[in-house]
Amino acid sequence: MEDGSSCKKNKPPSWGKLVTILSLDGGGVRGIIAGVILAYLEKQLQEIDGEDVRLADYFDVVSGTSTGGLMTAMLTVPGKNGRPQLAAKDIVPFYLEHCPKIFPQPEGLGALLPKLPKLLSGPKYSGKYLRKLLSKLLGETKLHQTVTNVVIPTFDMKKLQPTIFSSYQALIDPSLDVKISDICLGTSAAPTFFPPHYFSNEDSQGKTTEFNLVDGAVTANNPILKNNPDMGKLKPLGYDKFLVISIGTGSSKNEEKYSAKKAAKWGIISWLYNDGSTPILDMVSDSGHRSSIMHSSCKKNKPPSRGSLVTILSLDGGGVRGIMVGVILAYLEEQLQFNYKIPFFWLYFRAIHIPYIVQFCRYIYKALDGEDMRLADYFDVVAGTSTGGLMTAMLTVPDETGRPRFAAKDIVPFYLQHSPKIFPQPGGLAALLPKLPKLLSGPKYDGVYLRNLLNNLLGETRLHQTITNVVIPTFDMKKLQPTIFSSYQALVDPSLDVKISDICIGTSAAPTYFPPHYFQNEDIQGKTSEFHLVDGGVTANNPTLLAMTAVTKQIVNDNPDMGELKPLGYNKFLVVSIGTGSAQKAKKYSAREAAKWGIISWLYDNGSTPILDITMESSRDIVDFHSSVVFKARQSEDKYLRIDDDTLKGDASSMDLATKSNLENLVIIGEKMLKNRVVQMNIDTGVYEPVPGNVTNDQELKRFAKILSDERKLRMQSDAMHKVSSS
Numbered sequence: 266m267e268d269g270s271s272c273k274k275n276k277p278p279s280w281g282k283l284v285t286i287l288s289l290d291g292g293g294v295r296g297i298i299a300g301v302i303l304a305y306l307e308k309q310l311q312e313i314d315g316e317d318v319r320l321a322d323y324f325d326v327v328s329g330t331s332t333g334g335l336m337t338a339m340l341t342v343p344g345k346n347g348r349p350q351l352a353a354k355d356i357v358p359f360y361l362e363h364c365p366k367i368f369p370q371p372e373g374l375g376a377l378l379p380k381l382p383k384l385l386s387g388p389k390y391s392g393k394y395l396r397k398l399l400s401k402l403l404g405e406t407k408l409h410q411t412v413t414n415v416v417i418p419t420f421d422m423k424k425l426q427p428t429i430f431s432s433y434q435a436l437i438d439p440s441l442d443v444k445i446s447d448i449c450l451g452t453s454a455a456p457t458f459f460p461p462h463y464f465s466n467e468d469s470q471g472k473t474t475e476f477n478l479v480d481g482a483v484t485a486n487n488p489i490l491k492n493n494p495d496m497g498k499l500k501p502l503g504y505d506k507f508l509v510i511s512i513g514t515g516s517s518k519n520e521e522k523y524s525a526k527k528a529a530k531w532g533i534i535s536w537l538y539n540d541g542s543t544p545i546l547d548m549v550s551d552s553g554h555r556s557s558i559m560h561s562s563c564k565k566n567k568p569p570s571r572g573s574l575v576t577i578l579s580l581d582g583g584g585v586r587g588i589m590v591g592v593i594l595a596y597l598e599e600q601l602q603f604n605y606k607i608p609f610f611w612l613y614f615r616a617i618h619i620p621y622i623v624q625f626c627r628y629i630y631k632a633l634d635g636e637d638m639r640l641a642d643y644f645d646v647v648a649g650t651s652t653g654g655l656m657t658a659m660l661t662v663p664d665e666t667g668r669p670r671f672a673a674k675d676i677v678p679f680y681l682q683h684s685p686k687i688f689p690q691p692g693g694l695a696a697l698l699p700k701l702p703k704l705l706s707g708p709k710y711d712g713v714y715l716r717n718l719l720n721n722l723l724g725e726t727r728l729h730q731t732i733t734n735v736v737i738p739t740f741d742m743k744k745l746q747p748t749i750f751s752s753y754q755a756l757v758d759p760s761l762d763v764k765i766s767d768i769c770i771g772t773s774a775a776p777t778y779f780p781p782h783y784f785q786n787e788d789i790q791g792k793t794s795e796f797h798l799v800d801g802g803v804t805a806n807n808p809t810l811l812a813m814t815a816v817t818k819q820i821v822n823d824n825p826d827m828g829e830l831k832p833l834g835y836n837k838f839l840v841v842s843i844g845t846g847s848a849q850k851a852k853k854y855s856a857r858e859a860a861k862w863g864i865i866s867w868l869y870d871n872g873s874t875p876i877l878d879i880t881m882e883s884s885r886d887i888v889d890f891h892s893s894v895v896f897k898a899r900q901s902e903d904k905y906l907r908i909d910d911d912t913l914k915g916d917a918s919s920m921d922l923a924t925k926s927n928l929e930n931l932v933i934i935g936e937k938m939l940k941n942r943v944v945q946m947n948i949d950t951g952v953y954e955p956v957p958g959n960v961t962n963d964q965e966l967k968r969f970a971k972i973l974s975d976e977r978k979l980r981m982q983s984d985a986m987h988k989v990s991s992s
Contacts, residue, residue, distance in 0.1 A: 390459055529783070
């Protein structure tokens, strides 16, 4: 069945001219809102084509997350006659009947108090009624049996990576052809609300696979164009042939529910339960829902219009694990400066300080561009989240001479010096016990040292003053939406032209670790804006797509810096994306254990923070999947390099363990990452696989350094010719 037709009853896109997609958000009982809209849409179709038609007859893909996943199943699972089991008009009555039993409400304080111990030690709802209901409703129907194709995201907490259940994928990976009821239970298992869903599946080849699933509140991917004959002559990035209806379940953004000032005092419990709401889950869900005249960026680098590529450097978040990224960045910058094929006698003359001979050797053996060059000289955009945002600032903020304040080689020493003061470690149990009350009632670290450090380091430098363009994501907890600080956007929205120090403090304010960052900014027009920021990892722990989107937006809006680049011309993008590692292979969590977790365990379990690990990892892998698909679609995989390590264990996987031994070990891990083989994500399986040829990361970085150097020289030559022709 590999790469075959989907075998659904609808005629495929190859018979028509569009790909039609219906996408349904998660949101619990607020699925009723989507149900009303779906019923209306189906009614309009019935008035045109007859009362027997259903939504599944019109959409090539129906995609849903959490409660949207349940509606997806309702619309696409066949009844005995092979037609959809339920009509769209049945959704609202279904929710009205069953929601009170799925989410039983305590009546008054007297009924709530006996349940408080369970709330702390176990999920809010047992999920038994939901399991029985879905088993009865959906029976033994498997993924390949839906009336039309479906895509339903979940997250496997044991593998620490998304598991996307897709009709297309089930054709080539039989382990994913599981019961729809299990998929729905998995995508609906919101942490603290329902227990994670564990099940095993024996596929048609006799192979047994186990799943440990929680709520699929991550962006649903859409791998429908991969070698599928149903797609006819559609192009991989031919989005003008897509017709998409996306229905949300509403949010309380306009209510401005949370503020950084109040949340600065929150501890573990308040982040998961505050005045009847769950702030950390609200932010995770809302960040997933959203991910004018343009002027020249006026940066010092020559723009893409003078060359042939758009160059992007993307840096993940990960706390002290940023040291690993620092090692790789130092290596890349070194390759751009000098080649290691300098002979030994040069090192000797350098050591005994014979300057003329050293200068001569440099001239003869210099590989590329000289020791004064910096990474910011080569990248059109540097994007970073959380600790990656701090490194972005270090690489792009100018000193008094207008050059980058830091070289890449300065990052590791900076982290080794300051991490122990940013993340002070308790000295044994006796020192930890007095801090437990504060841990429950306030953030783990007060953030005072970090704030003072960044204010002194970055001073009054504002977003528009960086040497090259930057993109740094944060999340505004009062607006319940991402705030993306982009050099490009600051040119048209002066309210975003804030101090880099405020951006870095905001993007690093991981819930429960640091207090949210509140500040005000008065722009050049005299307008005052306020910000209530938490860690950008809630929005995009891997900011690669945000950077690519920022550039694409400039192309769409005819920014002259972009020259003749096309909006979807990703074959002209060169991207280096560096991760901070993960413990995916360690399989830290399991659904069976987590089924007993309450509020505290979701935020603190054996030294880790499961809810944050899951949030960050889901974002990281989904972004890499989409990036891999984009470059694969344009047959330009050789212009996308992702360096990461998913084999971290024990102390190395911690975000904040700033002991001398762990920090030094992270340096060693970073050096080992350079020697690891280059891997790329298999977009069919989501698994990382080594590229052919035994190429290592350090070898690939050397190749990228040559491309970057050539691109810079091309731009300088083109700019010089342009000036001559204009004079």
